[in-house]
Amino acid sequence: MNHLAVIMDGNGRWAEKRHLPRLMGHRAGAEALDRCMHYCKAAGIRYLTVYAFSTENWKRSQEEVSGLMKLLSSYISSKEKTLVKEGVRFRVIGRRSDLSEKLQKEIAALEEKTKAGDFTLIVALSYGGRDEIVRAALRFAEEYGRNSSFIAQHASLEAAFGSFLDAPDVPDPDLIIRTSGECRTSNFLLWESAYSEYYFTDALWPDFDQAEFDKALESYSKRERRMGGRLK
Ligand code: FPP
Numbered sequence: 001m002n003h004l005a006v007i008m009d010g011n012g013r014w015a016e017k018r019h020l021p022r023l024m025g026h027r028a029g030a031e032a033l034d035r036c037m038h039y040c041k042a043a044g045i046r047y048l049t050v051y052a053f054s055t056e057n058w059k060r061s062q063e064e065v066s067g068l069m070k071l072l073s074s075y076i077s078s079k080e081k082t083l084v085k086e087g088v089r090f091r092v093i094g095r096r097s098d099l100s101e102k103l104q105k106e107i108a109a110l111e112e113k114t115k116a117g118d119f120t121l122i123v124a125l126s127y128g129g130r131d132e133i134v135r136a137a138l139r140f141a142e143e144y145g146r147n148s149s150f151i152a153q154h155a156s157l158e159a160a161f162g163s164f165l166d167a168p169d170v171p172d173p174d175l176i177i178r179t180s181g182e183c184r185t186s187n188f189l190l191w192e193s194a195y196s197e198y199y200f201t202d203a204l205w206p207d208f209d210q211a212e213f214d215k216a217l218e219s220y221s222k223r224e225r226r227m228g229g230r231l232k
Contacts (some may be wrong), residue, residue, distance in 0.1 A: 010180025129190030
């Protein structure tokens, strides 16, 4: 497997079960993300995409939204050295112009400093799959109006369109895991997940450990991926 994507759900419930503020659940979720990155590297996976903040998450209480933004900002400043040392390339997908200018600058600086990494961590921030497709469609239309011949430089019309998505060079996810028992895609990687396998677990994201990771990979290894084709 090349690319794993995760909908890190259940941080709030994890905290509530312990009578802690929701933000403590998100902090524990950030630690679970660090652990998951190590499991991925050990398993030879090269890309990990995580859903950290959706276009809908802005509707949460102001306290939770600003707490999450602070958590992201402190993650970026505290992890810089470790990410560089461990060869992790940090990237962000989503509507970054929604984020504060300070956070946008911190993200751009970390992306630049880690660009030589050979393992890629992609964080979806103010991200919605429909929003990504609509933004790509606008850019596609703009380019088409200027010079429609660019399509011929791609293998197909879909590949030409895909080149306007947020991380066009990243292969599609092979497996998408959602924790906490919810069985929805919630607007995550709509275009990129066309042929992805899904795995749902009741574990809450902060409890997602090596045993859970191994179960997900074992389930994936038994799937027969035909990608719309036929068995020989
Ligand atoms: C969903 O759980 C989780 C989120 C909306 C936030 C995920 C964010 C992190 C794990 C923070 C760390 C990320 C980085 C990149 C540092 P929920 O709050 O919807 O949980 P609930 O359904 O139990 O309420």
